[in-house]
Amino acid sequence: MNAHNHSQLQAVVFDWAGTILDFGSCAPMGAFVKLFEQFGIDITIAEARGPMGVAKWDHIKALGTLPRINAQWEAKHGYAFNDADADKLYEIFTPMNAASARDHADFIPGALEAVGVLRQRGLKIGSTTGYNRPIMEVVAPIAAAGGYAPDNLVCGGDLAEGRPSPLMMYRCFADLGVWPPHTVVKVDDTGVGLEEGLNAGTWAVGVAVSGNVNGLTLAEWHALDEGQQQERRARATAELEAAGAHYVIDSVADLPQVLEDIERRLQRGERPVVA
The missing domain is CATH 1.10.150.240 (Putative phosphatase; domain 2)
Incomplete structure (x- = not known):
């Protein structure tokens, strides 16, 4: 594969809490x-x-x-x-x-499987977080022991400016050796985390149910009836779309289908637009 094929995805950069682990970002x-x-x-x-x-x-x-x-x-x-x-x-x-x-280090259901699918497709896996290094020195080894070890980690406080600036994403491009930005997808449960991707020129995918906007634990989510779930999903989706998300899904478990759609759009010559 041409390392910099402009119409093929090369990397996905994930947030941590509320996106990969800690359902509800609690x-x-x-x-x-x-x-x-x-x-x-x-x-x-x-x-x-x-x-x-x-x-x-x-x-x-x-x-x-x-x-x-x-x-x-x-x-x-x-x-x-x-x-x-x-x-x-x-x-x-x-x-x-x-x-x-x-x-609160349990993986979000389906996260490991989704990352596995991305790895099989040859995608690099990057990561940024609002957590600082000392907190991630606790979280990252727990995640690695459970089977999740992204190709890089950029923490809040590592660079001159954090989110919503694009600097942490620029560090990901450099760490992973990927460009142009439109071949990269940012996945996050917060508006500023999506803006970090948009400001860097990447696609942005929001996770509505597993994240901070919904703000419920997995047990609390399952305890709701379908109507309540739909109402909370709609509210979280609206907030992430307002921040500029190109797609909003319940959790990273739903990501592989979205990436297929992005890939089709890239092949048609489409590029991510900042709303």
């Missing part, structure tokens, strides 16, 4: 709530989920500067939440999230 949630609790600040799970996908320092800064949370911080500490506070909380957060990630 590991960070409790950690964020507990973190702010330690400083006498009440935050909701919905608030904690808001900035999901960005690097964790940026996530903490975004939460601290939300008007409702910042007002609590000012009342308690006498000044507005600032970068130094974000630094302090980030130091505490990393081990908390690492411990939580260890407890």
